[in-house]
Amino acid sequence: MRRLLPILLGLLAPAADAQREGPQLPAIVAGLAEETVEVKINYSGARVVLFATGPAEDNEGSGIAVALIGPPQPQEVVRLTAEGEERFQFVSAPSVFAIAAEPQVTGAVAPEVMIQAGLHAAASATPRANQLDSPELPAWRAAFVNLKVDQGLYSLDETVIDRLEGGLRRARIALPPDAPPGDYRIRAVAFRNGERIGESEQVLKLVRSGMDATLFELATSHGVVYGFIAVLLGTLVGAVGAWAGRR
Numbered sequence: 718m719r720r721l722l723p724i725l726l727g728l729l730a731p732a733a734d735a736q737r738e739g740p741q742l743p744a745i746v747a748g749l750a751e752e753t754v755e756v757k758i759n760y761s762g763a764r765v766v767l768f769a770t771g772p773a774e775d776n777e778g779s780g781i782a783v784a785l786i787g788p789p790q791p792q793e794v795v796r797l798t799a800e801g802e803e804r805f806q807f808v809s810a811p812s813v814f815a816i817a818a819e820p821q822v823t824g825a826v827a828p829e830v831m832i833q834a835g836l837h838a839a840a841s842a843t844p845r846a847n848q849l850d851s852p853e854l855p856a857w858r859a860a861f862v863n864l865k866v867d868q869g870l871y872s873l874d875e876t877v878i879d880r881l882e883g884g885l886r887r888a889r890i891a892l893p894p895d896a897p898p899g900d901y902r903i904r905a906v907a908f909r910n911g912e913r914i915g916e917s918e919q920v921l922k923l924v925r926s927g928m929d930a931t932l933f934e935l936a937t938s939h940g941v942v943y944g945f946i947a948v949l950l951g952t953l954v955g956a957v958g959a960w961a962g963r964r
Contacts (some may be wrong), residue, residue: 742913742914742915742916743914743915744915744916744917745769745770745772745781745905745907745915745916745917746769746770746917747767747768747769747770747903747905747917747919748767748768748769748919749765749766749767749768749903749919749921750765750766750767750768751765751766751921752919752920752921752922753921753922753923753924754892754921754922754923754924755924755925755926763891763892764889764890764891764892765785765889765890765892765901765903765921766887766888766889766890767783767887767888767890767903767905767919768885768886768887768888769781769783769885769886769888769905769907769917770884770885770886770907771880771884771885771886771907772884772907772908772909772914772915776909777821778821778825778909778910778911779821779907779908779909779910779914780818780819780820780821780822780907780908781818781819781822781878781886781888781905781906781907781908782816782817782818782819782822782826782831782834782836782905782906782908783816783817783818783876783878783886783888783890783903783904783905783906784814784815784816784817784835784836784903784904785813785814785815785816785876785890785892785901785902785903785921786811786813786814786835786841786901786902786903786904787811787812787813787899787900787901787902788811788812788813788897788899788900788901789809789810789811789812790809790810790811790812790897791806791807791808791809791810792806792807792809792810792812792842792861793805793806793807794807794857794860794861794864796860805844805848805853805857806844806845807842807843807844807861808843808844808845809842809843810841810842810843810861811838811841811842812870812896812897813870813871813893813896813897813901814838814841814865814870814871814872815871815872815876815890815891815892815893816836816838816872816873816876817873817876817877817878817888817890818836818878819878819880819886821908822908825908825910825911826908826911827911830908830911830912830913833913834904834906834913834916835904835906836904836906838862838865838871839855839858839859839861839862840858842858842861842862844857868895869893869894869895870893870895870896872891872893876888876889876890876891877889886905888905890903892923896923897923898923898924898925899922899923900920900921900922900923901920901921901922901923902918902919902920902921903918903919903920903921904916904917904918905917905918905919
């Protein structure tokens, strides 16, 4: 939902460790349709499905927000200036962040509360300790989130939350095709009148299989071997094409 953009980017200054502050909240009942998602070559349209109970005593000011988060990785943002390149490093930030909220949440929950709930994309990017008080931290966080949105790894409008009978919610979260394998967190937080009243966190394992797993492992862990194979395959394809063209 594009209306979530002000929530995600409206308050960028607090550090990532400010997320999920406050007293422990009651757990809401939630569960994943599948706890493991297997990714194959050229997959698209894969979705993670989470079922969760809505807030007790549902009213016009109550609703839920759901996010797919992870895996955390070091990240770097580069900015070109008249003096040359400027770099800002985050020691940890989610490689994927997909979030959606019901309209009752979008219109009533303040950015500070979203940070406390662990649902704020920008605040989840943790800078180096000596950069926590940098006046430019909000701008770097905003640039990082925008970059991830452009890459298709952060999503503000592809998650759908349906209301089912009995107060049950079904969240269908689009999985980016370039999502790396690993453990992901699925956070569901219930709100009433702008305040958190319950939460749940599930773990989703994303694995790659077949040739895709082999290529991914070579590309990430054995770059030299992967590069050699890529050049060899390119040469072979070119030779076959040239031979076919002469016939």
